[in-house]
Amino acid sequence: MLLGCHAVAHLLAGWLSPKADAWMRSLKGMRPAQLRFLLVFARRLRMIFFVILVWILAAIMLEVTWPSRSYLIVLVANLTTAWLVIAIASRLIRNRLLRKVVQWTALIVATIAILNLRGEIEMLLDSISFSFGSVRLTALLVLQGIVTLALLMLLANWLSKLVHRRLQGVGDMSPSMKVLTEKLVALALYVTAFFIAMGAIGFDLTTLTFLSGAVALGIGLGLQKVVSNLLSGLILLVDKSIKPGDVISLGETFGWISSLGARYVSVVTRDGREFLIPNEDLITGQVVNWTHSDDNVRLDIYFGVSYASDPHQVRVLAREAAATVGRVVSRPAPVCHIVGFGDSSIDFILRFWIRDPAQGLTNVRGDVYLALWDALKRDGVEIPFPRRDVHVFPEGAQAQPSGIVD
Template sequence: MEPEIPTSTSDLVALGQTLLSRTEALLYKLLLPWNVYQLAIAVGLFLLATLAARIARPRLHDWMRAREGWPKWRMRLLVIAHRRLRMIIFVAAISLVVVVMSEVTWPSRSYLLSIIANLSAAWLFIVFATRLIGNPLLRSVVRYGAWTWVTLSILGLTDEAQQVMEGASVNVGETRLSLWLLVQAVVMLGVLITLARFAAATITARIRANEEISPSMQVLAVKFLQVVLFGAAFFIGLRLVGVDLTGLAVLSGAIGVGLGFGLQKVVSNLVSGIIILLDKSIKPGDVISLGETFGWINSLGARYVSVVTRDGKEYLIPNEDLITGQVVNWSHTNDFVRLDIFFGTAYGDDPHKVRKLAIAAAISVQRVLSSKQPVCHIVGFGDSSVDYILRFWIRDPRMGLTNIRGDVYLALWDAFNENGVSIPFPQREVRMLEDDKANDELDAGGGALSEKH
């Protein structure tokens, strides 16, 4: 038989009086002698569990630190057990006491202990179960909501609680919104979103483990999967609690028109992100240059692309800039990158020998490819030196460009020092004027200055 839903203030007052009378009866029962000693036993067991936990917790901590190579999920369970060790000991102790008292005395003498044992065991189970929820806010909401509902169920107060929440309602047009409907919606959405999150994480791990799918298509598939799963969880949850989605569809259409004008940049970035994923112009791991920003792509987001530079800075570049701007992708079709460095030697050094030494020095650097032979050419005759260009190839631009140039310059320095090749520098000649002539010019300049003033 379904509980009668109060529809007026007088019904709520009557329900409140009923709850108050039941609370008074419960308090009266708690003061009975056989309930008082049960409470004393529960308090004593709790103090005993506290003492035992203080003794066992350091030893358990040392034992956990000695466990190497254990899976993460097992270590997480041990951490939770370490934190809730007092409750675990208390639940085990009070359950044992209830079993013993049920065998040696009347059931009424252990009735209150049974309720406390059931509540403690339920609370402990909820703590372990809610650790599967990754979002801290959602985990707290589910945990406290489950504790409240389990407590009401064990105490037999679910019907009264439902009546109170059904009575707290408002009418919006033809729709009646109550606190009970809101609680149902939160619970259903929480459960469905948790399931969707778990399914998305599982499928995402399998997609990323598949090497036959390109990185950009992996990101696109993951984003599409998340939208579908979370969208389905939201609409199914509302449908299960009886919310009419017809009005929601009309409202969402009106909101969409408003957002289309107000959030043009956001929508543009979203569409640009989809285009980037579809045309595979850039993907995670690519090395790109955009203006003065040079780094590798860390992740592709719905609104921006994360680019990490060699100095550890992370730039969040809007997707629209990558579509409309000029981007240099150093590893778009392949990983081969050609680098140029310039240097000069003295006019007295044989240029044929210099070219051979430069090529050999470049090949000696580990990251320089020997399969693509470096080349060295004369590019001009300068004021103080013969100018050269040295070109070489690498295939790991993500490892940095400045450092490989520095390594090649250092190899050139060592090779030139060993073979007597000099690197010239500009020289200036300073001529000192004769003392008499300098003094005459100084006096002339001073006289002119005096006349001027």
């Protein structure tokens, strides 16, 4: 009979699955979470039909015969119902590894409870024990502690995400203080969850004091960099020297900060590469923060014109050319100065300001160079370049002196 229920459920699921997929594809305006919820049920139609048919069969068997003959069918109905509920409920957990752990743990616990094996399992686990100082730990206590710790960690993770969402809506708090608050709250929640789980299994927390020496030894041997990066990260958050969204350059790395971690800072460059820079490097090294106190950034470009050009006219053309580029701000206005008289050119520097360094520096320099090129060409201003004259003498002829006297 159970095999018959399975065959009928398989046929019903095969007939209804294409229709359910077509119906879900036709839905408009639904949120992704709602579609995922419907998809969970659509992928388990066979099991849903099997559970329904088994319960119908169990009800019929209870009516037409004595309970001892329907015991197995009722047991299968209870087991499959529990498994179906767990399979659907576990899909609410996004993390794949965590979902598998919770799913299998719940399946084992539900199966033991339905089969009435709890007493025997508890006695078996309680008989497996070992001593840790004055504390006697059993396999049952360890299992309870693991389950308690997992549930408390899930609760701590949910609360930390809730705090993160609430802090994002606080407008009068700086990004650095938001990150610092999130890290401190998450650390406090996870530490509290750990100690509660340890206390739940009867572990005397005062016995952990002897671990302080081992921790100090570990720090002295190999955790200096880790602790240094953790402390450096707290310093960066407190002094607000950098924050998410800032444009920085450190050595050859130029980009904007996407996130502040406990051990490193994520910097995304213009070409899409993401550098994970240790916090200690940002504390001890020289960092250029282009947007620390002001978004305005001044850029310089150098160029030269021939000595036949009017330098006063060139300065005006350069300022006007820079002002035509969209990202160049009008206040402060672009300026142009003579910086020297070269061997073959009058050398100038053109300075201008932008307010969006995160959009790139090389591209705006290139736009200003093009605008300057167009302006100089339009007004006939020559941009000099090195020239070399090559004289070819006939064979046997002697080159004439150039008349240059050293």
